[in-house]
Amino acid sequence: MYKMKTERIILRSQNNSNDLLSCFGLNTKETRLTAFLAYLLSLDIHELNRYIGIDSPINNIYIERSLDTQRCDIIINTIRKHIIIEAKINNLNPEKQLHQQASEYKKEFTGKLELVSLTRNSKSFKGEKIKSKSWKEIYNCLENIKYRTPKQKVLCEEFMKHLINTGLVTSKGKDVYARDVNKEPYLSLFLKGHVYFCKYNENIYKCSYFAPYFGNQISVISPGVKEGMSYIAKIYEHLEINNFEDLKQAIINHVKKNKLKSSMPNLEEKLKEIKSDPNYNETQPITLLLLKKPRLLFNPPIEKSKLMGGAGWLAKNYYEFEELFEAAGL
Numbered sequence: 001m002y003k004m005k006t007e008r009i010i011l012r013s014q015n016n017s018n019d020l021l022s023c024f025g026l027n028t029k030e031t032r033l034t035a036f037l038a039y040l041l042s043l044d045i046h047e048l049n050r051y052i053g054i055d056s057p058i059n060n061i062y063i064e065r066s067l068d069t070q071r072c073d074i075i076i077n078t079i080r081k082h083i084i085i086e087a088k089i090n091n092l093n094p095e096k097q098l099h100q101q102a103s104e105y106k107k108e109f110t111g112k113l114e115l116v117s118l119t120r121n122s123k124s125f126k127g128e129k130i131k132s133k134s135w136k137e138i139y140n141c142l143e144n145i146k147y148r149t150p151k152q153k154v155l156c157e158e159f160m161k162h163l164i165n166t167g168l169v170t171s172k173g174k175d176v177y178a179r180d181v182n183k184e185p186y187l188s189l190f191l192k193g194h195v196y197f198c199k200y201n202e203n204i205y206k207c208s209y210f211a212p213y214f215g216n217q218i219s220v221i222s223p224g225v226k227e228g229m230s231y232i233a234k235i236y237e238h239l240e241i242n243n244f245e246d247l248k249q250a251i252i253n254h255v256k257k258n259k260l261k262s263s264m265p266n267l268e269e270k271l272k273e274i275k276s277d278p279n280y281n282e283t284q285p286i287t288l289l290l291l292k293k294p295r296l297l298f299n300p301p302i303e304k305s306k307l308m309g310g311a312g313w314l315a316k317n318y319y320e321f322e323e324l325f326e327a328a329g330l
Contacts, residue, residue: 018161018165019158019161019162019165020155020158020162021033021036021158021159021162022162022165022166028089028166028167028168030073030087030088030089031064031073033087033089033162033168034063034064034073034074034085034087035063035064036155036159036162037074037087037138037159038061038063038074039155040155040156040159041054041058041061041074041076042058042061043149043151043152043155044058045142045145045147045152045156047141047142047144047145048138048141048142048145048156051133051137051138051141052076052083052085052116052133053083053114053116053131054076054078054083055078055080056078056079056080056081057078057079058076058077058078059077059078059079060075060076060077061074061075061076061077062074062075062076062077067101067104067105067107067108068104068107069100069104070097070100070101070104072084072085072086072101072105073085073086073087073118074087075105077109080112081111081112081113081114082105082109082111082112082113082114083113083114083115083116084098084101084102084105084113084114084115084116085116085117085118086098086101086115086116086117086118087117087118087119088117088118088119088120089120089166089168090119090120091119091120091121092119093117094117094119095117095130098115098117098130099115101115102115114131115129115130115131116130116131116132116133117130117131117132117133118133118134118135118138119132119133119134119135120134120135120136120168121134121136135163135168135169136168136169136170138163139160139163139164139169142156142159142160143160174206174207174318174319174320175207175208175209175319175320175321176207176208176209176210176211176232176318176319176320176321176324177204177207177209177210177211177235177289177317177318178210178211178212178213178229178307178314178316178317178318178319179196179198179210179212179213179314179317180212180213180215180313180314181196181212181213181214181215181218182214182215182217182218183215183217183218183221184221184270184273185269185270185271185273185274186212187214187218187221187222187225188264188266188270189251189270190212190231190233190291190294191225191231191294192260192263192264193251193254193255193260193263193264193267193270194233194254194255194258194260194290194291194292194293194294195251195254195255195288195289195290195291196210196212196288196289196291197241197247197286197287197288197289198286198287198289199284199285199286199287200240200284200285200286200287201287203318204238204287204289205238206318207235207318208234208235209232209233209234209235210232210233210235210289210291211229211231211232211233211297211319211324212229212231213228213229213304213307213314214226214227214228214229214230214301215227226300226301227301228298228300228301228302228303228304229298229301229302229307229324230296230297230298230299230300230301230302231294231295231296231297232294232295232297233291233292233293233294233295234291234292235289235290235291235292236290236291236292237289237290238287238288238289238290239287239288239290240285240286240287240288241285241286241287241288242285243282244274244275244280244282247274247286247288248271250288250290251267251271251288252267252271254290255267298324298328302324302327302328306327306328306329307319307327
């Protein structure tokens with residue numbers, strides 16, 4: 001059987017997710033984020049705790065603790081001090097809210113008190129000192145940690161994945177994966193079957209879109225398609241395939257699921273062409289890209305000279321949209 005490179009997809013209310021927190025709801029919730037972050041802090045991950053400002057053993061961590069009129073996202077009691085964290089999933093200024101929380105908190109507790117804001121972008125606030133933190137900085141902190149236990153590693157990876165899936169952090173990598181497409185059956189499989197496959201490469205998983213560069217032979221095979229890069233398609237799933245039968249079944253399932261059989265009545269014939277292609281190596285692991293409907297984005301198509309300054313095979317396979325727009329003269 002074929003297997004997915006990424007984790008299995010969890011469906012909730014017709015939407016999909018692949019991280020632990022999203023299983024409890026697909027909307028971005030501050031309470032869910034802060035509760036999970038508080039739990040990570042309780043695991044004594046030194047780098048993360050130091051980033052937040054924890055420099056001594058923790059006595060207690062409170063989540064959503066109510067004061068007179070305020071409710072604090074996270075309160076951390078350590079041997080040396082108290083820390084109040086107010087988190088936002090946007091860039092709203094929490095300064096006034098933090099000062100009010102501090103005023104009410106001091107009625108119940110004595111000792112040194114630090115205030116921490118956690119927003120999309122860290123920034124400095126005027127008045128009483130507030131330590132400004134960002135979700136991106138937390139992500140960077142977790143990304144560079146040498147974890148002491150498997151539990152720390154797994155939970156931090158789930159938190160990082162959730163930050164990316166909710167858009168609080170932009171994932172690394174290029175936007176578009178591009179490859180030369182010079183012959184059938186690959187042209188039909190892309191335009192009509194909405195799939196593409198190639199030799200396994202982990203960098204493909206960092207891309208969200210696929211764009212074929214149609215060679216000069218394509219215009220002979222299909223006169224309506226011009227040479228160059230013109231179409232682009234959203235990648236909605238990557239599958240790791242280890243043999244032809246799994247490749248065949250995965251493509252058939254995809255075509256059937258997306259009701260593309262009428263546009264590809266000769267699918268079986270195209271699959272046979274793949275198997276007989278001397279360039280297809282059945283023993284070599286490949287990555288199958290399942291695509292949304294290809295869109296004609298560049299008309300006229302982008303010429304190869306604009307992408308790499310010459311002819312031949314594409315010397316570069318990963319692009320940002322801005323690079324493609326510049327090459328197209330847009």
